[in-house]
Amino acid sequence: xxxxxxxxxxxxxxxxxxxxxxxxxxxxxxxxxxxxxxxxxxxxxxxxxxxxxxxxxxxxxxxxxxxxxxxxxxxxxxxxxxxxxxxxxxxxxxxxxxxxxxxxxxxxxxxxxxxxxxxxxxxxxxxxxxxxxxxxxxxxxxxxxxxxxxxxxxxxxxxxxxxxxxxxxxxxxxxxxxxxxxxxxxxxxxxxxxxxxxxxxxxxxxxxxxxxxxxxxxxxxxxxxxxxxxxxxxxxxxxxxxxxxxxxxxxxxxxxxxxxxxxxxxxxxxxxxxxxxxxxxxxxxxxxxxxxxxxxxxxxxxxxxxxxxxxxxxxxxxxxxxxxxxxxxxxxxxxxxxxxxxxxxxxxxxxxxxxxxxxxxxxxx
Numbered sequence: 001x002x003x004x005x006x007x008x009x010x011x012x013x014x015x016x017x018x019x020x021x022x023x024x025x026x027x028x029x030x031x032x033x034x035x036x037x038x039x040x041x042x043x044x045x046x047x048x049x050x051x052x053x054x055x056x057x058x059x060x061x062x063x064x065x066x067x068x069x070x071x072x073x074x075x076x077x078x079x080x081x082x083x084x085x086x087x088x089x090x091x092x093x094x095x096x097x098x099x100x101x102x103x104x105x106x107x108x109x110x111x112x113x114x115x116x117x118x119x120x121x122x123x124x125x126x127x128x129x130x131x132x133x134x135x136x137x138x139x140x141x142x143x144x145x146x147x148x149x150x151x152x153x154x155x156x157x158x159x160x161x162x163x164x165x166x167x168x169x170x171x172x173x174x175x176x177x178x179x180x181x182x183x184x185x186x187x188x189x190x191x192x193x194x195x196x197x198x199x200x201x202x203x204x205x206x207x208x209x210x211x212x213x214x215x216x217x218x219x220x221x222x223x224x225x226x227x228x229x230x231x232x233x234x235x236x237x238x239x240x241x242x243x244x245x246x247x248x249x250x251x252x253x254x255x256x257x258x259x260x261x262x263x264x265x266x267x268x269x270x271x272x273x274x275x276x277x278x279x280x281x282x283x284x285x286x287x288x289x290x291x292x293x294x295x296x297x298x299x300x301x302x303x304x305x306x307x308x309x310x311x312x313x314x315x316x317x318x319x320x321x322x323x324x325x326x327x328x329x330x331x332x333x334x335x336x337x338x339x340x341x342x343x344x345x346x347x348x349x350x351x352x353x354x355x356x357x358x359x360x361x362x363x364x365x
Contacts (some may be wrong), residue, residue, distance in 0.1 A: 002356045003124035004059050004335055006045055006115070008052035014045060016335070019058065022120060026071040027131020029141070031083065034150035036063040036122030037326075038342055038350045039157065040184060041114065046339045060352075061087040061113030063122025064144060064153035071131060082144040084153040085129065086160075086308060087111045089119050093136045103137045104302030122154070123332060125354045139305040145316040151329075151351045152315060152322040155185070158349075159320055160303040160311045162189035165251055165274045167197060168307060169298050172249050174198025177242040179266065180223075182253030183210040185325060185349050186276055188218055190251045192320055195222030199249075201241050205229050205259070209345045217324050217348065229259075238266045248272065255279035260297075269293040276300045322349075331355030 003019045006012055024030050039062055064084040070077055077083070090110035091098050097105040112129075113121025119128045133140045144153045166172065178194040180187045183206035194202045204223040206214060208230035215226040227237050238247065248271045250263040255277030263273045264287065275297060290297060303311075314320045328347040330338040332354050341347035 001125040001358055006056040006059050008050045011048045012052050013049035021126050022128035024071050026073040028071045029129040030069040031065045031127045032068045033063050033122050034065040035154040036060045036352050037154045038338055043342055057115055057117050058120040058124055059113055060122030061111055062154050062157045064150045083141045084144055084156055085141050088133055088140045089117050089130055102304055148315055155322050158185040159189050160307045162193050163311045164303040164307045165276050165300045166190050166193040169274050170249050170272050172197050175200050177201040177247045178249045179203045179238050180251045181205045181259040183214040186253040191222045203241055205234055234262045235266045253277045261285045264289050272296045274298045274300050325349045326351055
């Protein structure tokens with residue numbers, strides 16, 4: 001079968017390669033991938049080539065599909081079930097995070113479809129779900145409700161990230177205002193969660209390229225105002241919209257240092273800033289205001305099983321919209337077109353489905 005692999009250590013390019021169908025052990029599950037979506041974490045390696053021939057991983061950590069084979073000792077799952085992975089492949093089971101059921105923050109975690117994993121990812125035909133993770137973390141996979149499509153389920157990773165940031169990590173109360181930086185999937189799902197939480201003004205801050213299509217979608221999904229950070233004074237506009245005393249929460253999904261600086265400058269005393277996006281440049285501004293006004297900056301990483309349970313229920317009942325977010329669909333053989341659409345910001349979410357004409361079937365396993 002074909003698989004999209006990454007080569008190199010810190011940064012490295014993608015190659016489509018031939019790999020064998022995974023052989024499962026007595027506790028493992030084999031999943032046929034029915035939909036996988038491109039994440040921003042995948043984009044940082046696109047069109048990067050450091051010349052390395054060192055295999056890193058099969059990519060694709062946002063995926064959903066059908067169970068086609070289970071090991072002889074598997075009792076909780078059966079062939080034919082439709083499932084979605086939370087992309088965890090290995091945790092230690094001993095650290096404080098694991099003791100609290102916060103498996104995606106395990107200090108020894110290894111994720112399916114991300115760097116240096118040995119099990120594979122969703123940008124292929126089949127993925128092995130290792131039994132070792134299912135022994136420790138029962139909800140490393142979830143059954144997909146009957147009325148939820150595979151491509152909707154494959155988007156649960158960013159939905160869950162947004163849910164954790166807005167609903168679980170913040171102290172948002174109905175009637176308060178929210179500013180969201182970043183018009184990508186994380187930002188747009190955060191807009192939807194903020195709306196469900198009863199926020200009054202929901203302000204989305206993006207850039208010039210986001211005005212073409214993403215701002216319209218944001219308004220349809222619940223943003224009450226949109227701000228073009230390329231041409232407008234973001235802090236002044238947010239204060240004008242929210243006033244001086246009602247902006248208690250900023251969800252920062254862009255990872256850009258200027259966005260964090262603006263967030264600190266615009267919020268009221270005792271406010272919260274949840275930093276979802278990641279940037280790699282050192283700060284070049286003072287953060288004394290977080291002390292002067294008792295502002296909390298919260299780091300965000302991933303989700304837990306309560307997140308997934310509730311997010312799946314919201315998706316099942318139609319309270320979270322995925323369809324407006326899926327702007328492009330490609331066969332895996334056209335993966336470069338999908339990545340380029342993301343790079344050009346023509347796409348919000350790209351779904352890839354396996355389309356190579358190989359003859360592998362479950363009788364060969």
